[in-house]
Amino acid sequence: MRLEEEFSHCDHYDQEEQPETMSQCSIGPLQQQQKIVVVGYALTSKKIKSFLQPKFEGLARNKGILFVAIDQNRPLSDQGPFDIVLHKLTGKEWRQILEDYRQTHPEVTVLDPPDAIQHLHNRQSMLQCVADMNLSNSYGKVGVPRQLVIKKDASSIADAVNKAGLILPLVAKPLVADGSAKSHELSLAYDQYSLQKLEPPLVLQEFVNHGGVLFKVYIVGEAIKVVRRFSLPDVTKRELSKVKGVFRFPRVSCAAASADDADLDPRVAELPPRPLLERLAKELRWRLGLRLFNLDIIREHGTRDHFYVIDINYFPGYGKMPGYEHIFTDFLLSLVQSRYKKRSS
Numbered sequence: 650m651r652l653e654e655e656f657s658h659c660d661h662y663d664q665e666e667q668p669e670t671m672s673q674c675s676i677g678p679l680q681q682q683q684k685i686v687v688v689g690y691a692l693t694s695k696k697i698k699s700f701l702q703p704k705f706e707g708l709a710r711n712k713g714i715l716f717v718a719i720d721q722n723r724p725l726s727d728q729g730p731f732d733i734v735l736h737k738l739t740g741k742e743w744r745q746i747l748e749d750y751r752q753t754h755p756e757v758t759v760l761d762p763p764d765a766i767q768h769l770h771n772r773q774s775m776l777q778c779v780a781d782m783n784l785s786n787s788y789g790k791v792g793v794p795r796q797l798v799i800k801k802d803a804s805s806i807a808d809a810v811n812k813a814g815l816i817l818p819l820v821a822k823p824l825v826a827d828g829s830a831k832s833h834e835l836s837l838a839y840d841q842y843s844l845q846k847l848e849p850p851l852v853l854q855e856f857v858n859h860g861g862v863l864f865k866v867y868i869v870g871e872a873i874k875v876v877r878r879f880s881l882p883d884v885t886k887r888e889l890s891k892v893k894g895v896f897r898f899p900r901v902s903c904a905a906a907s908a909d910d911a912d913l914d915p916r917v918a919e920l921p922p923r924p925l926l927e928r929l930a931k932e933l934r935w936r937l938g939l940r941l942f943n944l945d946i947i948r949e950h951g952t953r954d955h956f957y958v959i960d961i962n963y964f965p966g967y968g969k970m971p972g973y974e975h976i977f978t979d980f981l982l983s984l985v986q987s988r989y990k991k992r993s994s
């Protein structure tokens with residue numbers, strides 16, 4: 650068992666936020682005595698910087714959680730031992746390493762299973778769960794925009810769009826969402842003729858007017874946090890009749906585009922009802938088999954309760970989630986405690 654209270658007896662870690670990095674701390678036989686929760690992480694340097702902030706590491710340490718960098722050049726089994734493995738790296742080889750490790754180390758919680766994450770790397774399968782769910786209750790209705798997959802042959806896009814009855818404008822998104830810069834290169838197509846300029850493989854999604862604000866719903870296990878971000882502005886009928894072409898747009902809803910403090914129309918700014926999001930998150934956690942993700946959800950402009958999920962991301966930028974330090978540490982501890990309960994029952 651590795652519990653917070655027991656850890657606080659350890660004189661090596663009982664002071665306020667220690668200045669040295671966690672990876673300098675020794676683990677091994679000592680760890681058994683101190684009942685530390687050891688979290689191995691395999692993340693990009695960008696992610697380490699945004700996620701493993703000093704305040705977070707300090708808080709975690711005080712709660713008995715030790716973060717240890719995984720060395721990708723050494724066998725995973727020779728490292729640790731870990732209680733939890735956190736990861737967001739791509740590549741078939743890495744996936745296989747994790748899969749093998751899960752088989753041989755069932756006592757370790759790997760967040761999350763590589764196969765389940767793979768599901769989010771394709772913009773079609775990513776939203777399938779939301780479509781299947783057909784969530785509709787007294788709090789509102791949640792769907793996905795109508796969309797079409799184009800695997801190849803740009804010259805056939807206009808025909809395919811016509812056949813499927815999709816309505817312009819369309820958001821063109823690379824089919825693969827693997828975190829590469831290219832996978833975030835999106836464009837807005839205003840007219841049929843220009844569709845041939847697009848580069849498959851892609852997903853064409855109907856653009857839904859939503860008042861220029863979207864909601865990012867961060868999920869960490871059972872915890873949910875919602876923030877507002879600026880998004881693409883509505884496209885008017887007049888604009889649609891005048892504008893021709895395909896336009897690349899940048900990452901409009903990045904962290905710098907926080908709309909939480911903006912003076913917005915309350916009908917646009919009002920957060921989606923909490924019970925609706927709770928239900929959505931719970932179902933998605935179960936259907937996707939994931940515990941760490943966020944989703945982008947928009948409210949159809951002019952409605953109060955028609956929502957569309959447009960994107961789901963694995964292990965998103967939690968560093969920007971308000972209060973992530975406490976939410977995340979509590980989550981990590983709860984994982985270990987529930988494992989202990991399972992073992993002792």
Ligand SMILES: Nc1ncnc2c1ncn2[C@@H]1O[C@H](COP(=O)(O)OP(=O)(O)OP(=O)(O)O)[C@@H](O)[C@H]1O
Pocket residue numbers: 794820822826832833834835854855856857858859863879880881900901902945947959960962
């Ligand atoms: N169907 C849609 N209707 C209206 N706006 C949309 C739609 N799809 C995407 N957008 C706008 O485009 C932005 C980027 O789309 P999306 O979130 O799918 O891309 P992404 O590159 O996966 O983003 P992220 O950085 O969150 O991973 C959204 O944040 C939103 O502003």
Ligand SMILES: O=P(O)(O)O[C@H]1[C@H](OP(=O)(O)O)[C@@H](OP(=O)(O)O)[C@@H](O)[C@@H](O)[C@@H]1OP(=O)(O)O
Pocket residue numbers: 695696699737826827828829865902903904943962963964965966967969
């Ligand atoms: O770069 P940021 O910190 O903003 O985090 C973004 C994260 O990048 P990172 O994994 O490199 O951190 C993205 O992952 P990839 O799709 O590129 O894999 C994606 O999840 C975004 O949605 C995150 O933005 P958020 O949704 O939280 O605003």
Ligand SMILES: [Mg+2]
Pocket residue numbers: 902945960
């Ligand atoms: Mg998004």
Ligand SMILES: [Mg+2]
Pocket residue numbers: 826960961962
């Ligand atoms: Mg995304």
